[in-house]
Amino acid sequence: MYDFIIYLIEPFYLPFIQRALLLGITIGIVCAVLSCYLVLKGWALIGDALSHSLLPGVLLSHMFGLSIFIGALCAAILSTTLMGVIKRKTKLKEDTIVGIVFSVMFAMGLFLFSVIDTELHITHLLFGNILGIDRNSLLTHLIILVCILAIICLKARDLMLFCFDEKQLTMQGMSIKFHHYLLLFLLSVVLVVSIQAIGVLFVIGLLIIPGMFGYSMTKQFHFMMMYASFFSALTIFIGILVSFYLDVASAPLIIVIQTLFLLLTFALTSRITKNKQI
Template structure:
């Protein structure tokens, strides 16, 4: 038993477990809406687009999270504007805009050398999380979780049928841009723990797993949250014994759960 509890005795592991508990709920809830709305690529795109904002904020002496949020939200709004005012489809516009933003971030970081650790931004540094990182993540994650939990029915209707949502009297524009804002904020909250690239997994896998296991959207939200908490906590715990990075280990655990859920779905659908 002492061996199993060994990771909890180290302060850096304790902080890793705390950051997991903080960021798991908003990532899980948001993942369900992204999967339902078909915005999986949007989560991927925004996570890459925040890089130039981080580099510029660092060079200007501003908080990195502020630059990340501004770049992510700005790129999302630009994508929506270009898609609405051109013949090019939204997914194509996203591919162009967000890949360009990611490339711009790398070029800026190379052109203006600094002590900014790009690998920590891209892949996270969960074992180096400090007290300030925990406070910042909590300040973002708690309001985001509260909004998603309170407005999930409105967001669900908007995801299923925007026209029906508008007829029902909902402010479709506010819901659309509100969801983009929440997406940017959630990526900012996970920045110090799992990084930009691995955040994609947290924004897609939980919703995909819950979609395979649940039969209603309300249950889907609960399943996604539970699965994400289990995967992230167990991933950090396993990484301690494997001497591996926690964030990639978490993604591998989520991938394993997804494959198991997919297998179960196929077996239930074809019992014979």
């Protein structure tokens, strides 16, 4: 019994697990808050496109000896600009534009990876490596994430109006275009910060699933964010620890756990609704 207890608490004494838990939970909370806006605004596909569009920026920045953060952020800004230009210049629908930009940028990233001699591991870019975060990266990521969360809190009411009622936002003398690009910028920065820990393929899950969970629990927006944040932090905590014990990649396991929790929630809420109707 004593050996089993030691086995359970062993990860909490390991520095890389401590860093992973701190960064993972922080990313989870920020992504959860942002996901509530994305789910209500219907921007899930835009978030998916931006996450995949970071790959060429990461590779080019590494090739020229620049920070991966700078390259990924430039790629995200380029992608959002392209989507805006194509939307203004053509009559294509938004989902079509997003699909075009997503496909081109992701294909460009894979092409660059095949022709550039780089020390970067494609698996780390696609799946993340949260257990490999060092102290310097941890501090940088935490500062940026806290700043993003502070901006969201300061603009919470305006962003909520942008998602719910753009006319009301205009009547109060505020620009729809400004808040459109503000939300895209916040999304881009969160994606860039999260790519090293969660990876290109799975970060979008953290930006969609918690918001869906919160929305399934309540229709009051502030409670929705609370439910989403708690759900995200809890599942990331469980996912990191289980991935350590099973010796598997953390990011895919976190998304699987979140999905299972979400499906269980849907099943329970639908059963409760049926019982009330009876």
